Amino acid sequence: MKKQLRILSLTAGVAALATLTACVAPQPVYETARYPYYPHTQPAYAAPQGPYVEYGQIANIEVVRSETRGAAPGGGGAVAGGVIGGVLGNQIGHGGGRAAATALGIVGGALLGNNIEANNNAPRAYESYRISVQTEHGGYRAFDVPSPGDLRIGDRVVINGGQISRY
Numbered sequence: 205m206k207k208q209l210r211i212l213s214l215t216a217g218v219a220a221l222a223t224l225t226a227c228v229a230p231q232p233v234y235e236t237a238r239y240p241y242y243p244h245t246q247p248a249y250a251a252p253q254g255p256y257v258e259y260g261q262i263a264n265i266e267v268v269r270s271e272t273r274g275a276a277p278g279g280g281g282a283v284a285g286g287v288i289g290g291v292l293g294n295q296i297g298h299g300g301g302r303a304a305a306t307a308l309g310i311v312g313g314a315l316l317g318n319n320i321e322a323n324n325n326a327p328r329a330y331e332s333y334r335i336s337v338q339t340e341h342g343g344y345r346a347f348d349v350p351s352p353g354d355l356r357i358g359d360r361v362v363i364n365g366g367q368i369s370r371y
Contacts, residue, residue: 289313
């Protein structure tokens with residue numbers, strides 16, 4: 205009975221630890237604009253077709269930095285970490301040593317859980333690129349893209365259906 209209880213609590217501790225480690229920082233999400241850059245897929249000799257075709261020249265490429273707002277830890281990470289740490293600490297030692305290990309597990313788990321939650325809620329900085337195109341008609345169009353690819357200032361481009369590509 206004692207062995208089954210120990211195995212059950214160890215299994216619960218491992219499951220809780222696996223759940224807590226799933227709280228990792230997300231991959232950055234680039235905020236692409238309404239007009240993403242796509243490489244030109246037509247042969248260079250074929251003129252693009254479509255109702256919204258414009259020609260122009262890249263006037264500027266600039267880096268746009270944006271940052272998400274962070275949030276203070278709500279305490280959920282500390283509670284979850286304390287529970288997991290207490291369960292794992294209770295698996296160590298006998299008698300008074302077990303009580304001390306449980307207490308240390310609770311405190312250490314709470315600190316670790318709070319730190320993980322704070323890192324997940326921290327502000328994040330992202331970079332994208334704004335490509336400014338001067339059209340043949342004298343107007344300007346701006347395209348926010350995650351990467352400028354092979355486009356450079358001065359390149360002739362075609363804007364076909366809201367997509368920009370080298371011409």
